[in-house]
């Protein structure tokens with residue numbers, strides 16, 4: 001299988017962590033991709049009409065996207081390790097969706113300052129994206145710590161990847177100070193090899 005990927009993408013990192021956690025790294029070849037809506041570059045537009053990463057080309061059948069579909073597929077292929085049975089599944093999926101929403105907003109903030117010409121940038125829109133992120137992080141701190149402390153699952157991996165992206169692209173926004181429980185959890189989970197080996201530089 002071929003995974004169109006970029007090590008800076010938190011969505012790609014979810015898949016890379018899952019591959020390590022489930023022992024499937026050798027089954028996937030990484031295909032470097034870079035670009036965005038204005039200049040698609042080497043993004044996989046032929047395999048994914050949305051031109052987004054991660055996109056997974058399989059040996060047969062259409063390419064899979066987005067990260068949630070790819071992660072479900074690869075976890076199923078490995079015997080179902082990171083998506084638990086219902087009813088816990090609904091919590092895992094909601095936590096993963098919350099983390100993906102943080103990534104979406106954080107990537108949009110990044111594009112606003114790196115792709116859009118400075119004169120056209122709209123500061124209230126950037127702050128609106130950060131407000132979404134802050135609300136999601138507050139919700140995790142208030143309601144999700146017991147789930148984060150439970151058995152390893154894709155919700156936990158997604159939250160760790162979202163926090164890693166905030167550190168990479170938005171280091172000036174101190175997400176840790178108002179959220180001591182989440183901050184301590186993140187420091188502990190980063191010692192896990194699958195996460196430690198995929199920290200974006």
Ligand code: BEZ
Nearest residue numbers: 006008009010107110169
């Ligand atoms: C980034 O460089 O921040 C990035 C690259 C690919 C996808 C998303 C984000």
